[in-house]
Amino acid sequence: MSTDQNKFQAIISHCKEYGFVFPSSEIYDGLSAVYDYGQYGAELKKNIKDYWWKSMTQLHENIVGLDAAIFMHPTIWKASGHVDNFSDPMIDNKDSNKRYRVDHLLEAFAETLPEAEGNALLAKMDELLKENDFAGLKTLIEDNKIKCSVSGTCNWTEVRQFNLMFSTQLGSVTDEANEIYLRPETAQGIFVNFLNVQKTGRMKVPFGIAQIGKAFRNEIVARQFIFRMREFEQMEMQFFVRPGTQQEWYEKWKEERMQWHLSLGTDPARYRFKDHAKLAHYADAAVDIEFEFPFGFKELEGIHSRTDFDLKQHQEYSRKKIQYFDTEINQNYVPYVIETSIGLDRMFLQVICNAYEEQDLSTPEKADSRVVLKLPAKLAPIKLAVFPLTKKDGLPEAAQLLIKECKQYFHCYYEEKDSIGKRYRRQDAIGTPFCVTIDHQTKEDGTVTIRHRDSMEQERVPLTEVRNIVMNKIM
Numbered sequence: 001m002s003t004d005q006n007k008f009q010a011i012i013s014h015c016k017e018y019g020f021v022f023p024s025s026e027i028y029d030g031l032s033a034v035y036d037y038g039q040y041g042a043e044l045k046k047n048i049k050d051y052w053w054k055s056m057t058q059l060h061e062n063i064v065g066l067d068a069a070i071f072m073h074p075t076i077w078k079a080s081g082h083v084d085n086f087s088d089p090m091i092d093n094k095d096s097n098k099r100y101r102v103d104h105l106l107e108a109f110a111e112t113l114p115e116a117e118g119n120a121l122l123a124k125m126d127e128l129l130k131e132n133d134f135a136g137l138k139t140l141i142e143d144n145k146i147k148c149s150v151s152g153t154c155n156w157t158e159v160r161q162f163n164l165m166f167s168t169q170l171g172s173v174t175d176e177a178n179e180i181y182l183r184p185e186t187a188q189g190i191f192v193n194f195l196n197v198q199k200t201g202r203m204k205v206p207f208g209i210a211q212i213g214k215a216f217r218n219e220i221v222a223r224q225f226i227f228r229m230r231e232f233e234q235m236e237m238q239f240f241v242r243p244g245t246q247q248e249w250y251e252k253w254k255e256e257r258m259q260w261h262l263s264l265g266t267d268p269a270r271y272r273f274k275d276h277a278k279l280a281h282y283a284d285a286a287v288d289i290e291f292e293f294p295f296g297f298k299e300l301e302g303i304h305s306r307t308d309f310d311l312k313q314h315q316e317y318s319r320k321k322i323q324y325f326d327t328e329i330n331q332n333y334v335p336y337v338i339e340t341s342i343g344l345d346r347m348f349l350q351v352i353c354n355a356y357e358e359q360d361l362s363t364p365e366k367a368d369s370r371v372v373l374k375l376p377a378k379l380a381p382i383k384l385a386v387f388p389l390t391k392k393d394g395l396p397e398a399a400q401l402l403i404k405e406c407k408q409y410f411h412c413y414y415e416e417k418d419s420i421g422k423r424y425r426r427q428d429a430i431g432t433p434f435c436v437t438i439d440h441q442t443k444e445d446g447t448v449t450i451r452h453r454d455s456m457e458q459e460r461v462p463l464t465e466v467r468n469i470v471m472n473k474i475m
């Protein structure tokens, strides 16, 4: 059994051992902060994506989807402010050459202090960050004698800004004019398509555009597994509203997004809202939904009131009018925007951390344990595993028939090797909510044993009912 401290390590190992997440390019010793999703990881990720997409688009008449390209005109990032502002204050240790994000360095140190002292330090840090007071941040680090974890010294450089965007060349000529960026957020693809979607979809404000796609950030301190990656996916929705109504919509989306998280059955005590201390250059209000990961409460999703900043900037830089004529009030305006932005990979980590459980099942007679992923059934990679009790007497054929009946509705898995107990344990470890065993009695009375993952209870049900039992749970 792992302790709280090493639970996160156990989760990372479990993800690798059971085909959820592999370090990228592993046979070449990996690539820092880049990961690949394995056979079950890819399914789980897709299910999370579908769940978000469906609840944002299909269940909202006034939200439509978009799939914009990763490459975009370089001026977009000038207009959005990313070229000038998308940076984090960094500091290097001169002895080890290790680079730290200033806020991470101070946060890690604050955790080692008594609570009141730690909070006072973080409050001071927030104040300095807000004022972009880099000299003050350096003094704060030095006054607290914060050491580099590698060299153990306090020999620090000045605090500097470091831009997080990756750049590359478009075309074969390597002059500056061809330099483009890998998008650091999906949002700008939505803003520059605002008029296309509004006009062709005849959308009326308030309405939203949702998008799922890759984003890239050259994170300096990439750590905590898939929590902070250099290549990741975002699920973002930009909601366009009449100026002056943004506060109301901001509150509405805060509530709605929290309900989305709770709809997956997680304990509400493991979520909290955290207002941003320092607002991004485009925002007039911003809050994070934080989740209690094994390494503490951390940001899972951001909800931002982005004002009319982005559309206005694109209007100015492109010299194209980006406005909406509101027939209800007979006025032209640049809409205000409420954004909901969640990392798909971070959501994946949340789902896995919340689902992972090590259980001691020992009895006085026998030591026993299991690792179970209590995934919400609708997100589980495999919904139903079917086991013939033996490899003969027509039982495998009966099992395959059941799979044939179910596989067009949900993902099934067939397994005939090892004892039934071992087969159950393997399915527990990947979070399969239902296992069905086909035995000799099935041939006599048409019933099967269905076993429920979380309670481990087994019941006898008609074979013909299996599909409905699973469907009821995953819809």
Ligand code: ATP
Pocket (backbone or CB within 6 Å): 185, 217, 219, 226, 227, 228, 229, 230, 232, 234, 299, 300, 301, 302, 341, 342, 343, 344, 345, 346, 347
């Ligand atoms: P952080 O403070 O953790 O760097 P952020 O405030 O910069 O995150 P946003 O720009 O608001 O993040 O991005 C929206 C969401 O995208 C975040 O809530 C998070 O879920 C996800 N995200 C951001 N950066 C990363 C990353 N490097 N790896 C994985 N997910 C990320």
